[in-house]
Amino acid sequence: MKTAIGLLFLFAVINVSYSTSLREFTFMKSLYAREDMPRLVLTSMITRRIDQVKTLYESKSILEDAKIFCNSTEQSLNLLLESMNANDTQNGEFFESYSHIVQLIADVSNVMNLHYVDYLTVNSRDSFPRDELQAMMDAYISDIEMVRMCEVSMGRADRVDMKILERIKSLSNEMRNYTFYRDDSFVSESMSISRKTMDQCLWQFKFLLNKFTSTFIHY
Template identity: 60%
Template sequence: MKATIGLIFLFAVINVSLSLTLRELEFIKGLYPHEDIPKLLITSLVNRRIDQVRTLYERESIGKDAKTFLNTTNQSLQLLLEAMDSNNTQIGDVLENYSQIVGIMEDVSHNMEVPNFDYLHLNLRSSFDREELQNLLDAYIDDIEMVRMCEVSLGRSDRVDMNIFDRLKSLSNELRNFTFYRDDRYFTESYNICTKTIDLCLWQLKFLLNQFTVIFIKPQI
C-alpha cells in the first residue's frame, strides 16, 4: 500500500512530455510484440539505471546539487522496484513512470556534463558521427546481454542468437579501433572515406539488429 501511494505521488509530481521514446524501451518492446515483457527484464532495466545513477554519484566532479538530484533519482527508481514487488502495479505503469524519471535525468544531464544517448535511435537520422555510433552500438550490446540473462533465467536461452551477438561485439571493437588517417592535401577525399566507413558500420548495425529481432520473436517449437 505504501508503495502504491508513493507511485501515485510520483506520477502527480512528474509532469514531463517526451516527444521521443527511450531507445532501450523501443528496442525491448520490439522483441516482445505479442507477449508481455518479462517482469524480470523490467527489474533488470531499472536496476541497470540505478547502477548508472550510483556511478555518477561517486564522481568527484559532481556538485552538491547534482548529488542531491541523483540521490532523489535513486529513491524514485527504488520506489518503482518496490511497486513491482508489491504486485499492485501494471508493467505498463512502471515503464511509463520509468520513462518520466529518465526524461528528467536527460533534462539535467548537460548541467552535470554527462553525455546522454538515451534518446538516440537508429531511425533518428541517416548518419551519425563516430562517437554517437560507438555509444549506440555499445548500448544495444548491453541491452541484448540484459535480455539474454533474463531469457536464460526463464529457460529460453535459445531465443538469443549468440552468433549475431558476437558479430555486434566484433563490430564495436572494429569501430573503436579504426584509425582514420588524414592528409591535408586530400582532406575532402579523406573525410568522405571516413564518413562512408562509419555509414557502412551503421548499415551493419541495422542489419544485425533486424536479424536478431526476427530470430528472437520467431515462435519457439
C-alpha cells in the same frame, strides 16, 4: 503504501512521447512485439539504471548538487522497483514513471555536458558522429546482454542467438579500434572516406540488430 505509490505515479505522468523515443523501450518493444514484456525485463531495466546513477555519483568530476540529484534519483528508482516487485504497477504506469525519471537524468546530463544517448536509436538518422555511434552501439549491446540474462532466468537461454550477438560485439570492437583519418583537408568531414566508413558500420549494425530481433521474435 498503495496510496503513496499512486501519488508517485500521479505526479510522474508525462508526455507519452518519452516512452516511444527512449531507446530501451523502442528496442524492448520490438523484441517482445508478440507478447507482454516480462516483468523481469522491466525490473532489470530499473536495476541497471540504479547502477548507472551510482556510477555517476561516484565520479570525482561531478559537483555537490549533481550528487544530491543522484541520491534523489536513486530513491525514485527504488520506489518504482519496490512497486514493481509488489505488483502494484501496471506496465503502462511503469513506462510513464520510468520515462519521466530518465528524462530528468537526461536534462541534468545535458547541463553537465555529459555524453547521453538514451534517446538515440539506429533509426534516428543515417549518420552519427563517431562518439555517438560507439556509445549507441554499446548501449544496444548492454540491452541485449540484459535481455539474455532475463531469458536465461526464465529458462529460455536459446532464444538469444549468440552468434549474432558476437558479430555485433565484434563490429563494436572494430569501431572502437578504427583509426579515423583526415583524408583530405579540402574535403568536409561529412564527405570524407572515414565518415563513409562509419556509415557503413551503422548499416551493418542495423542489419545485425534486425536479424537478431527477427530471430528472437520467432523463437
